[in-house]
Amino acid sequence: MARVKDKIALVTGGSRGIGAESARLLAKEGATVLIVDILNDLGRAVAEEIGPQARYYHLDVSSEADWMAVTESVRQTYGRLDILFNNAGISGFEEDFAQRRQDVEHVSLEDWRKIHAVNVDGVFLGCKHGIPLMKAHGGSIINMSSRSGMVGSAPNVAYCSSKSAVRNLTKSVAMYCAQYGYGIRCNSLHPGAILTSIWEPLLGNSPERRAETLAFLKRGIPLNDMGRPSDVAHSVLYLASDESRYLTGAEIVIDGGIMAGSTAAPPPPDPAD
């Protein structure tokens, strides 16, 4: 199978987690993959592991200067871009945030802006600078939102707000590209709980605490397990390929059933009845 054969793909946040797994799968299915991130050593290692089909560039998604430099380099080297996966994101629980509370009463304006700068500005800048490299021949933009862009969550208000913005930004980009007949589709992904580094600060340090937290999280998931990066990467591949040619402005929810139901549902009948 070569579902994205000869396509040029750029993956933001491709140094680890969902981005790295998506880069591997896109390359396996025939694409040339440009991995961008701020974690340079990890990103270079992923590119090396993939082989000559992959290349790493340093790019902070919140920096317009970085976007301009990398897209110019892509233009000169490849002359085009077919797939753009705007995946890079932060939750506000990373070390940089030094355990500061991120609920609406306590989040600082600085933290609020920092989270939006990466999660929303990063996706906006990707679309703004990616479209010119795609519009002559068409392409697929895949934006990383979250189930947290669809429902609220008390402890991380900025993350939810930013992911909700990505959900609508995606539809507006989809409408714009359709209106101008660019042949560029733009869709959003809404994963639930996928076990990657982004969860590490929340899992606790001791093995006991980690096991308890994971068990707690799984109880809230109808399929009773956290997702894997590959569960998301397969949706990325589908949206990147021409198989999804009639999808634009759409949302794919990958969450083990979290968004399909409600914890306020009636309890199951007693098996003895």
Ligand SMILES: NC(=O)c1ccc[n+]([C@@H]2O[C@H](COP(=O)([O-])OP(=O)(O)OC[C@H]3O[C@@H](n4cnc5c(N)ncnc54)[C@H](O)[C@@H]3O)[C@@H](O)[C@H]2O)c1
């Ligand atoms: N894991 C989940 O449960 C889950 C659920 C819903 C959505 N998401 C989203 O999926 C995306 C990938 O997350 P992940 O779970 O693989 O986590 P991750 O932390 O492993 O990966 C995030 C990547 O983004 C990169 N990044 C962060 N800031 C950046 C910046 N300014 N410029 C460039 N790269 C930057 C990181 O270095 C890292 O490589 C994120 O947008 C996240 O919000 C994850």
